[in-house]
Amino acid sequence: MATGGGAGNKTYSFKVVLLGEGCVGKTSLVLRYCENKFNDKHITTLQASFLTKKLNITGKRASFLTKKLNITGKRVNLAIWDTAGQERFHALGPIYYRDSNGAILVYDITDEDSFQKVKNWVKELRKMLGNEICLCIVGNKVDLEKERHVSVEEAEGYAESVGAKHYHTSAKLNKGIEELFLDLCKRMMETAQAEERAKGNGASQSTTSRRGVQIVDDDPQAATAAGGCCSSA
């Protein structure tokens, strides 16, 4: 059975950059997302794995993670780029977020200061990348609700005012993380599709667009692996 033939035979590759202050938990957030599903149907890999074996290293890395998804029949490869939260590395931000399709801006709901930092990032991203980048503002550590210092109304109001979506998560309790990424993927796909349409009938594949949305043909092996579940027996 050949699933997802025809127009669906595409893979979207998206780059998502992860921004936020030092201890807001952005690394554990993404680690939770990519690792938790490890034994599920979705194939999740620490991209490292194939070469890691070769080098015989078992380092656990969370700075660069990839995730493969299947959303409404479309394949999505997500590359998640973590950035350093420390102030002294902030000047280096632009080289990380260039060509990003999405950005996840994380703050700690118990830390007003970290929310201010998010606002600065939003300003910079909008200035540098315009409106094409999908922004997610994420209030992490909702397990510490009692110590909340950033009000829900303020955060959501702010997100709306800058055209971003707001989410509440807890990496500790694994809350809200799956929705966050799924939602972001859908939005990035919409943006990419709109971009394709805007390019119009130009059938020729100008895949190396400035924003790095790459549409690659599926490799046949992966297609059979995904579709072969109920065929041969």
Added chain:
Amino acid sequence: MDLNPKYLYIFFQTLSLQRQMMENLIIAKARQDALQRKMEERRLRLQEEANRRFAASGTINGEEQEQRVLYTNILEYEQDHDWPKLWKAKLKKNPDDATLVTGLVSCLLSCPDHPVIKLLKRLQYRVYNRLYPIVSKSLPASPALPMKPSRSTQSLLISDSHQNVSKSGTGHSLSSDASLNISSSHDHNANEAELDSDGPHTLDRENLFEDMEQFLTQMDRDPSHRDPDMIFEPSQLDQEFLVQDLEMHALKKHLKAIVKDIHIAIDQLLSLCLLSFECLNTANSKDLCVASIEEAFFTPIWSPLLTLFRKVHRERELSFESSMRLYQDASPGDVGVASKLYPQDHVVLHGSYPYESAVQELRLLCRDCCPQKKLECIVRTLRLICACAEDYCCLHEADSKTAAIGADDLLPILSYVALHCELPQLVSECAALEEFIHEGYLIGEEGYCLTSMQSALQYVESLHTGGFQLHNTKSA
């Protein structure tokens, strides 16, 4: 006189032999003519075939003309040699066999008469020829800025048999070869063609003078440029500043043009390669093909190319060097590495220093001569950092709860590793990688690793100015 029949016989024999020889000569001549005619016919036929192939596009420009010529050469080559057919047949049976693809490409690269390789050599010479005048000029470094001779400049002087093919170290024969070749290959830009033969100081003369005028008027208007203490010799100082600035400007321009040329050259080589072996025109085979072409293309020219990059990035390298000296004995903690991510106990380290394996790996980067290999080296370095970090973490916590190394931890460690590498040229190497790595890689892990490396280098460069506060322990 009586004729000895024996002599007569010999005489006739000789005569007939001579006649035969004459005939043979005539036949041979006729054959040669026929062959010539046939060759010419074949050439025309192939030319026609090439023309048919490119007929789709109506107008013919110089580039297409060149492509046609090259394609004709390929067809001609393939009639004279069997190996391309054999490989094509093999690949037809197993089109996705990566070892076959690499086998074919390396076979191709080992055939100096193949048009693809001839083109490769020609393009290489052209780049080399443009690099040579600037690079050779760089050897007597300008007095104010002493710089350690790099591996790259050394290898330019002393033919390094390990990494350079027979070409390196023989700049002169190369240049003369190249100038011969240049006349036959067309240039994309008349302006650039001029640069080919000119040294750096005669670069784009008119523009330079224009810029000079601009500078002068700017400085007249802006008094802040003038140092009041130097009131006696302002013009001389200005001029020195001007010359340096103009030289840098010219160098940057030159570098940009060369980078562009290299990109065009590789594209050209790839398309010719795919033209001669259509079987390689699949996504995977193409990638392998590009990798092999790049390796062949970059290996002999990397050292002079890097020298140019180093000239352009000299300021950055000097900053890096200053930081390096300042932080010679710094511990990982001094550059912000969390204390749990390195052992404070010297006994544990067995006389070495933290993250030594990563430092060693990163030092190997300068040995490779091809961007892709260098990028792989950076990826390995980052992996080693993660492996070390995990080991150190286990030392601290007996329950071996492994740490996940996020960017918050990674960047300080990477900065520490870069500092200990003691190779300022890393700055230029990475700048070059940035130019030559394919967009396709930039989104993936390789891209992430390169970006992290660039960030760490930039951070190290800024360290000596003291602009960053140290011991910033606000990390997760």
